[in-house]
Amino acid sequence: MAVNNMAVQGKFITFEGSEGCGKSTQSKLLLEYLKAKGLDVQLIREPGGVAISEKIRSLLLDKANAVMNKECETLLYMAARAQLVEEVIIPRLTNGVILLCDRFLDSTLAYQGYGCGVPVEGIRSMGLFAAKGIQPDLTILLDLDVEEGLLRRGAERDRIELRSLDYHNRVRKGYLDMARKEPARMMVIDGSQAKDVIFTQMCARVEQLLS
Template identity: 40%
Template sequence: MIRGKFITLEGIEGAGKSTIAAALANALQARGISVRQTREPGGTPLAERLRQLVLHRGEESLSAEAETLLMFAARAIHLDNLVRPALERGEWVICDRFTDATRAYQGGGRGVDAALIEQLAVSVHRGLEPDLTVLLDLPVTIGLERARARRQAQGESVIDRFESETVQFFERVRARYLEIARRDSQRCQIIDASADPDSVRAAAMSALQRLGS
């Protein structure tokens, strides 16, 4: 059986990753391709429990290194129990965030040593890398305002550990994302997520051509 394709979506808060993930999934399914949509951290019951530990403040402090290790623990569970099996069945997997998010948020945002992140990535990935990464890029102020408006519209009163970070934190995250995408331009496609929704969707569909779809 032909292995499926692994597509990851990246970007700061408010970039519209979930919207584009759904649009890509619908387009691929319309072509007769079996698609699994998932997210990180999370994607499986146990990985979702780790997600809650990472995102929501508890009684104990969480260091940047501990946060990174939890991310990779959730990722290992997710890859072993969902992503790899789906790809081996020939399904395409669309994942909202993957290791580039750890490189950007924990590495760029929190200053975790890049060598540690790459060492963990090698161990957890075991050779599996995305076939395509779509980076939805937009100015930090626009992204944060969109995220705030979304929470308000959905009646969410609690913000997570990342949503409560400073503008400066997200500027570092965005800069690291762009650095990653420009360095690995064969895998990554940068899309202007501040454009109108139809233009963003069209650009994402065009990115699929990199995979012959």
């Protein structure tokens, strides 16, 4: 992997998928698994992870901000990402850390691109700018029926989760479309399987990446 031609030694693994598909569950399990092996590993989440990005996260998820338009939303996600990349992602990868990230650029492509209709190529260019060329070495995409995912999440919904089922289905299809185009980077796992089955499938792929 290269960041503006600067070599980085770490590995960058992202977790993606629609609401309630199991990203947080599986990323925490992987964190503990890799830690137990004595590896230098860290888990972060988007949007957020550093002070400025956490403030932007509050703006993005606040139900009171119903009037926020899709361009503003896209730029705020990118702004939160840019700060996290600068403060955490590049320094950790440069130091050889295995960095697990709960959501990254694919979320913006799926939710604001496929979901809201923001031009996907525009988001990709902005993503390169915000992430300084950093791309995941591996992305675990947990695919799950959107109604099942929302049910798992329970009654409390943030601004994004409150959107229609049609919207969430466009997001899901968007993720699958991206995975078809980038099979080497994106591993699709059936998120309706038991947690331990998903974990075993994910670990096999991660071991391959780290070997």
